[in-house]
Amino acid sequence: MxxxxxxxxxxxxxxxxxxxxxxxxxxxxxxxxxxxxxxxxxxxxxxxxxxxNSLAASLRSNNSKTIGVSISNISRPFVSDMISGIETSAREKGYNVIISQSHDSYDNEVSNAKALYDSRVCGIIASLSMQTENTDHFNQFKDQGIPVVFVDRVPNNFQSYHVIIDNYTSAYIATEHLIEQGCKRIAHFAGSQHLNVYSQRKKGFIEALKHHDLEIDERLIVDMKTLSFEEGAQVTAELFKLNNPPDGIFSSNDTAAVSAILYLKKQGIRIPDDVAVIGFNDDPISSIVEPALSTIYHPAQKMGELSTRRILEHLEKEDGMHTTEISVLETHVISRASSVRKKST
Structure with missing residues (x-):
């Protein structure tokens, strides 16, 4: 026995x-x-x-003092920084954190949501997977009065807290930065368009071209499935088979942008003289690659901290009702060697 x-x-x-x-x-x-x-x-x-038995105690008090986190992949610098913000803020207030990874799979996200619900979390912070279009699996939390905070990748129709950046404006200023460097044919590495972050970045990119009277060539706008390193190199290779290839690239993340830089260097294409490149997120790799990658600062840790704060504020409310509150954090361009061209005198 x-x-x-x-x-x-x-x-x-x-x-x-x-x-x-x-x-x-x-x-x-x-x-x-x-x-x-x-x-x-x-x-x-x-x-x-x-x-x-902390679980038994939580059942009696109806508060597990544990916050559930549903994210795509902890290996991504943006995600790990966001989690750092979540954990730091939670532990300061005596709360624990359970982290689940979807690896950008909708099915995994649904399973993880059930596991977190069964673990009696007192709130959940979620950043949607690349595949997620239906968010019904988060209704189980909302139906029980458990606060839900969506961060960065958020759904279009779900009454809850959202912690985001202005992806439209961020993409606009990134594109305008390339235009100011003299770029006229700018390619865009876009992500899955059902996700707010990538659809808004694409819109901001297109609006910047329109505002500066530049041609919108659909062949230069690529909706990518993963924005991975491998996909970045593959898309770059296809773009430079065109008779009139781009002279600038704005990527929706740093990973694909770095991949583009490495591919172009192997082909003997000069950066930024022939092609100026800017990414998004300010991942550590962006300052290591040669030339260093220009990018958009994305306040991941602050987004994590604010997401936790929204959970805790909700738990302190007497009515416990779900509210819709959208918090927008600021971004800015970080100019580095991959995009900054020398001005002729």
Whole structure:
């Protein structure tokens, strides 16, 4: 028979000949229990390896003090910085964090949402997977009054808290930066268009071209599935097979932009003289690649901190009703060697 290794207050009560209520109060240093008795029970509990059942306590109090996080992939610098912000803010207030990764799979996200719900989280922070178009799996939280905060990749129709940046304006200024460097045929690496971040970046890109009376060549706008390193090189190769290839590239993330730079260098194409490149996110790799990648600053850690704050503020509300509140954080262009061309004198 498998040895039982989970000691309960019922076991302690039986061994010490006290009621379970006395054991429970003593372990919490309740004033109704004498100091001598409390010390005796606490010492016995420690010697026997007793651990409190936090799940049972959460069921009684209806507050697990645990925040669930549903993200795409923790290996991505933006995501890891965001999680750092979430964890730091949560732990300062005595909350724990459970992290689940979808790896950009809708099915994984649905399964993870159920697991987090079953874990009795008191709130959930979610950044949608690349595949997610239906967000019904988050209704289970909302139906039980559990606050939901969507961050960065957010749904278009879900009444909850949103923590985002202005992707439209960020893309506009990124594109305008290339135009100011003299670029006239700018390619855009766009992501999945059902996601707010990529659809808004594409719109901002197109509007900047229109405002500066530049041609919108659909062949230069590529809706990419993953914006991965491999896909970035593949798309760049296709673009430079055109009779009139681009003289600028605005990528919706840094990964694909860095991939483009490395591919172009192998082909002997000069950066930024022949092609100026700008990415998005300010991942660490953007300052390591040669030439260093111009990019858009994306306040990942601040977004994580604010997302946690929204959860905690909601839990303190007396009515506990879901509200729609959109928080927009600021971004800016970080100019580096990949896009800044020397001005002729």
């Amino acid at each position: 498998k040895k039982k290794n989970t000691l309960t207050i019922y076991d302690l009560a039986r061994e010490l000949n006290y009621s379970t209520s006395t054991i429970s109060r003593a372990l919490k240093n309740h004033k109704s229990i004498s100091k001598k008795t409390a010390q005796l029970i606490q010492r016995a509990a420690e010697e026997r390896g007793y651990r409190p």
